[in-house]
Amino acid sequence: MDTEKSPNVSLSGLLERVEISAIASIKGTVSAILSIINDPGAGFSDLIQLIEVDPPLTAKILRVANSSYYALSRTISDVQQALIWIGSDALKEIILTQKMSELFQDGTSICGYSRLQLWRHSLAVALFAKTVYRREFGEKGNNAYAAGLMHDIGVIVEDQLLHRDFMLMMQDMESAPQALSVAESSLFGYDHGRVGRALAESWNFPKELTEGIGFHHDPESAGEEHRLFVKAIFIADYLMFEQGYGYVAMPLPEREILQQYVRDLGLQWYALRLIGELVRE
Numbered sequence: 001m002d003t004e005k006s007p008n009v010s011l012s013g014l015l016e017r018v019e020i021s022a023i024a025s026i027k028g029t030v031s032a033i034l035s036i037i038n039d040p041g042a043g044f045s046d047l048i049q050l051i052e053v054d055p056p057l058t059a060k061i062l063r064v065a066n067s068s069y070y071a072l073s074r075t076i077s078d079v080q081q082a083l084i085w086i087g088s089d090a091l092k093e094i095i096l097t098q099k100m101s102e103l104f105q106d107g108t109s110i111c112g113y114s115r116l117q118l119w120r121h122s123l124a125v126a127l128f129a130k131t132v133y134r135r136e137f138g139e140k141g142n143n144a145y146a147a148g149l150m151h152d153i154g155v156i157v158e159d160q161l162l163h164r165d166f167m168l169m170m171q172d173m174e175s176a177p178q179a180l181s182v183a184e185s186s187l188f189g190y191d192h193g194r195v196g197r198a199l200a201e202s203w204n205f206p207k208e209l210t211e212g213i214g215f216h217h218d219p220e221s222a223g224e225e226h227r228l229f230v231k232a233i234f235i236a237d238y239l240m241f242e243q244g245y246g247y248v249a250m251p252l253p254e255r256e257i258l259q260q261y262v263r264d265l266g267l268q269w270y271a272l273r274l275i276g277e278l279v280r281e
Contacts, residue, residue: 014161015198026103044080064094111171121152122151128239135275151233154193157192169187208226231265235261235265
C-alpha cells in the first residue's frame with residue numbers, strides 16, 4: 001500500500017472531525033437511549049420525551065406500531081400508545097437502530113464493500129449477540145444488541161471522514177487479503193476498534209459497551225469485568241462473517257480462538273447454529 005497517500009490524521013484529530021461532521025448528529029439520541037438502557041430507574045416518560053423531540057423517529061415508531069406485525073384493529077396515533085403496544089425493550093432497539101442507520105446511507109461500493117453491507121453485518125451481529133444473551137443466559141441482552149449494532153462504528157467513521165484512503169485500502173485488501181485491523185493500522189496508525197473505543201469514551205457510553213466496541217477483535221485486552229461480554233461480541237462477529245454477513249474480503253482469526261471463547265462462555269455449538277438460523281430468518 002502506498003503509505004504516502006495516508007491522510008496522516010491523528011486519532012484525536014479524527015475525533016475532532018467527527019464532532020463537526022454529520023456523524024455527530026446522532027450523538028444526543030444515541031447517548032440518551034444508552035443511558036436509559038443502563039438506568040434501572042428509567043421509565044416510560046424518559047423514552048417518550050426522547051422520542052417526541054425527534055419527528056422522523058416518532059414517524060418511524062408509529063409506522064412500526066401500525067404495521068401488520070402487531071395486527072391491531074385500530075390506528076395508533078401517539079407515542080404513548082405505541083410504547084404500550086410495542087413494549088419498552090423493543091422500542092429501545094428501534095430507537096437505537098433508527099439513529100444508527102442514518103450513518104450508513106449513500107456511500108461508494110467497491111470490491112464487495114458498501115455501507116449497506118456494513119449495516120447488514122452490524123444488524124446481524126446485534127441480533128445474534130442479543131439472542132445469545134436471551135436464550136442462553138436468560139438476560140435481556142440490551143447492551144449486547146447495542147454493542148453488536150455499534151461494534152464497527154469506527155469503520156463508518158473511517159469511510160466517511162478518511163474516505164479516499166479508506167477506499168484505496170479496500171482495493172488493496174481485495175488483491176492482498178489481510179485482517180482489516182492490520183491494514184488500518186498500517187495506513188492510519190490506528191484501527192477501527194481504537195476509533196470506536198475513543199468515540200465511545202468521548203460520547204460517555206457505558207463502560208461495558210465501550211469495551212465491546214473497542215476490543216471486539218481482541219477480547220483478551222478488555223478489562224476482566226467485561227471480558228466475557230466482549231468475547232460474546234467476538235463470537236457473534238466471527239460467526240456472522242463466516243455465514244455470509246461480511247462486508248470486506250479478509251481472513252478470519254484462527255478458529256481455535258473462536259472455539260476457546262465458546263468454551264469460556266459455556267455455550268453449545270448446536271445452540272449457536274440455531275441462533276444463526278434465527279438471524280437468517
